[in-house]
Amino acid sequence: MKSAQVSGTEGYAEEAEELFELYESISAADSHRAVLHLIPTAPGLILDIGSGTGRDAAWFAAMGHRVVAVEPTDAFRLPAMALHPSPRIEWLDDSLPDLALLLARGERFDVVMLTAVWMHLDAQQRRRAMPNVASLVREGGAVIMEIRHGPVPAGRRMFEVSPEETIELAQTQGLHPVLNLRTESSQDQNRVAGVTWTSLAFVKGKNERPPPKRKR
Numbered sequence: 001m002k003s004a005q006v007s008g009t010e011g012y013a014e015e016a017e018e019l020f021e022l023y024e025s026i027s028a029a030d031s032h033r034a035v036l037h038l039i040p041t042a043p044g045l046i047l048d049i050g051s052g053t054g055r056d057a058a059w060f061a062a063m064g065h066r067v068v069a070v071e072p073t074d075a076f077r078l079p080a081m082a083l084h085p086s087p088r089i090e091w092l093d094d095s096l097p098d099l100a101l102l103l104a105r106g107e108r109f110d111v112v113m114l115t116a117v118w119m120h121l122d123a124q125q126r127r128r129a130m131p132n133v134a135s136l137v138r139e140g141g142a143v144i145m146e147i148r149h150g151p152v153p154a155g156r157r158m159f160e161v162s163p164e165e166t167i168e169l170a171q172t173q174g175l176h177p178v179l180n181l182r183t184e185s186s187q188d189q190n191r192v193a194g195v196t197w198t199s200l201a202f203v204k205g206k207n208e209r210p211p212p213k214r215k216r
């Protein structure tokens with residue numbers, strides 16, 4: 001049992017069983033179609049922060065990548081380890097904004113994924129987290145984020161985070177935007193409720209053109 005709840009994880013443990021089923025029913029390939037070109041084709045090292053059920057970690061592992069899956073909610077991480085027992089996945093109980101365990105290891109990743117997690121941090125935590133995230137990606141590597149907008153599910157801690165703020169924060173850490181895409185939710189109920197998503201991608205240390213602003 002942990003001494004204190006990790007800020008951002010509120011509401012997840014209580015609903016873990018049904019959320020586990022829901023998240024596992026989503027296709028990793030479909031949700032990351034817009035950023036596939038940023039995933040190395042040769043076996044690489046991928047960091048998935050807020051890895052939930054391990055769906056994406058398992059998908060990356062099946063492609064031949066080594067994955068570090070960071071998930072502070074025991075009620076996700078423990079069943080995720082049982083469901084996706086891959087020798088290519090290392091599971092870590094660590095959390096944003098500090099990522100203390102991870103940073104102490106001094107590793108650099110080809111890709112850092114933050115899928116549906118950044119909006120769980122408040123403004124101060126986002127400012128603290130960005131330098132840590134940026135320091136975990138190698139030169140030329142990518143940071144990929146999916147940020148949820150709209151109504152907040154009961155019991156969760158979530159903030160409205162603009163792509164502009166996130167891009168500005170990332171740029172101060174040498175992360176150059178290469179994608180800024182707004183989409184509707186793929187889940188019927190959420191779409192009707194007005195949930196939308198921003199997909200953002202950044203490349204470290206490379207001067208790219210400004211991101212195309214597209215609607216899908």
Ligand SMILES: C[S@@+](CC[C@H](N)C(=O)[O-])C[C@H]1O[C@@H](n2cnc3c(N)ncnc32)[C@H](O)[C@@H]1O
Binds near residue numbers: 050051052053096114
């Ligand atoms: C909406 S779920 C997304 C899970 C997974 N990335 C996916 O796309 O299916 C958000 C996840 O972020 C995790 N989370 C919340 N606050 C966090 C924090 N401060 N640091 C790391 N992970 C956090 C939650 O425990 C939960 O697993």
